[in-house]
Amino acid sequence: MEITECDITATESAAVIAAAELIDAAVVAGEREPTLASLARGLDMQPARLRQVFTARLGLTPKAYADARRASRLRDELATGAAVSDAIHAAGYGSVSRVYERHGVLLGMTPARYRRGAPGEVVGYTFADTSLGRLIVGTTDEGVCYIAFGSGDEGLLGELAARFARAEILPAREEQAELVEAVVALVEGATDADVPLDVRGTAFQRLVWDALTRIEPGETITYAELARRIGRPTAVRAVAQACGANPVAVAVPCHRVIGADGTLTGYRWGVERKRTLLERERR
Structure with a gap:
């Protein structure tokens, strides 16, 4: 049964925060996250209820939250230039092979490629005129990765290149034109424009x-x-x-x-x- 925040008591809300902090602490320490059962036991709650209120408050189950935090730690470690195996273990993953199996979900690319700054990745760009001014749209094979307004093409392209510093920046392919058209339609007020995104962040x-x-x-x-x-x-x-x-x-x-x-x-x-x-x- 789905619940809303109105169904959560102050004590349960505090328990959710405490559970998230315990998960965060485990990730920082490079340890496996506590199980739902151990979290519930420590917080004097039933596991099912803890999972329910945790999901209602944070939008993720405790397991999904832990996965997201660990993936974020992995990205941070790789960004420092740490060796791939060291970064994987520092983030609390028990198996290097397991990370490579799930690299698309965790990083959008292999750990080694992420560490190098994704050299060889191609980001296409297209300029477009809209009622709100000049626009640049960056695209990958996965979708739209960048949309920005500006006054000059040179400045817009420079900002795109700075964001994807190790990628190859090229004019978008013809087959990506539909993505750009959808973005322009969205800018002009369309509510049904379908814009698949390839957005990366923490x-x-x-x-x-x-x-x-x-x-x-x-x-x-x-x-x-x-x-x-x-x-x-x-x-x-x-x-x-x-x-x-x-x-x-x-x-x-x-x-x-x-x-x-x-x-x-x-x-x-x-x-x-x-x-x-x-x-x-x-x-």
Whole structure:
């Protein structure tokens, strides 16, 4: 049976936070995460109930949360230049082969390739004119990886190249034109545009970005409310930073987040664009 946050007591809410912290501590220590049974036992709860309230609060089961945190640790370790085997063990994975089997889910590429900065990966780019100004769309074989507004092609391309520093940046292939058309349609107000994404970020950023896509067109929420929706009510600043790091304008609608006083606070691509997007969605 599905439950909402209204069905969760204050004690249970505190237990969820405690369980997440125990999982985080295990990942930081490079250890296996505690089992659901051991978490429940330590928190004096029934395992089924703990799993239920944990999922309702954080949007992930304890196991899925642990997997996301461990994958984030693996990415961080590889980014430092650590040897692949050392990074895998530091993140708490018991088997190197197991990580390679799941590399697409965990990293989007093999650990060795991720460590090298994905050399050889191809990111296609296309410029487009929209009612909100010049736009660049970055695409991979998996979907759209970058959307940004700007005033000049050179600057937009430079930003794309900086984000994918080790990738090969080339004009998009003809077969990727449909992706660009879908992005332009989305910018112009289409609500049924299908834009498959290939967005990469930390586990926390992806949690925030996923929550952003669940905000209805025309609806606005505050950063504090967004933090509550992902089960991190004290992480307002981190949530705002994750919104600012969103690499796909409009497709992940960070423009629907406003300040606590209702004002249209800073938007990476300009407050006027933010206002226009919201006005279109409310028509």
